[in-house]
Amino acid sequence: QKEVEQDPGPLSVPEGAIVSLNCTYSNSAFQYFMWYRQYSRKGPELLMYTYSSGNKEDGRFTAQVDKSSKYISLFIRDSQPSDSATYLCAMSSSSNDYKLSFGAGTTVTVRA
Amino acid sequence: DTGVSQDPRHKITKRGQNVTFRCDPISEHNRLYWYRQTLGQGPEFLTYFQNEAQLEKSRLLSDRFSAERPKGSFSTLEIQRTEQGDSAMYLCASSLPGPYEQYFGPGTRLTVT
Numbered sequence: 416q417k418e419v420e421q422d423p424g425p426l427s428v429p430e431g432a433i434v435s436l437n438c439t440y441s442n443s444a445f446q447y448f449m450w451y452r453q454y455s456r457k458g459p460e461l462l463m464y465t466y467s468s469g470n471k472e473d474g475r476f477t478a479q480v481d482k483s484s485k486y487i488s489l490f491i492r493d494s495q496p497s498d499s500a501t502y503l504c505a506m507s508s509s510s511n512d513y514k515l516s517f518g519a520g521t522t523v524t525v526r527a
Numbered sequence: 528d529t530g531v532s533q534d535p536r537h538k539i540t541k542r543g544q545n546v547t548f549r550c551d552p553i554s555e556h557n558r559l560y561w562y563r564q565t566l567g568q569g570p571e572f573l574t575y576f577q578n579e580a581q582l583e584k585s586r587l588l589s590d591r592f593s594a595e596r597p598k599g600s601f602s603t604l605e606i607q608r609t610e611q612g613d614s615a616m617y618l619c620a621s622s623l624p625g626p627y628e629q630y631f632g633p634g635t636r637l638t639v640t
Contacts, residue, residue: 421569447626456636458533458618459631503569507626509626512583513625514560514583515629517571
């Protein structure tokens, strides 16, 4: 079993819909949680960075962390065709010197 | 552009050849990481540096792989005697030391024929 599990999708939604993405993990030591967006054949771009449990909002993006359930989520409101990409969750801990462990990524297509 | 840069962006090589990739991190970042990403998977950690010191190498990094960061600035990743299984995207990221964001470069896509 992988340390970080992420449904690869693909996920297809109409423009304006809410996109809901999630990851589960098994290592209770993880403290820092990230979401990256990756366009085809490009490097990952950091979208959200959160510490421990709770919610964080940035524009159309909301990240949620539930450490008790080992479950993190990313919501994208009012989705746009430009949001079409692969979304990667990543996490790290001080005990592992902040090296990132990634999920496999979820491919999202927003239809105009 | 003050982000992480990588060169080349794409490398095609024949099996058995040696290749070297370069990463230039964000200037004030003294942590530099190398990851490898294969199709349909998330990046996997390979190795990282704090300044010029290489702190850890993943078991994914066979003896054919070597990385350096001689002056604590740019880093190179060399693969000797390439194999088809080495075909992947090689990603470099940099950060400040500690629980800070890692910023990725555009990656070097390696194709071994």
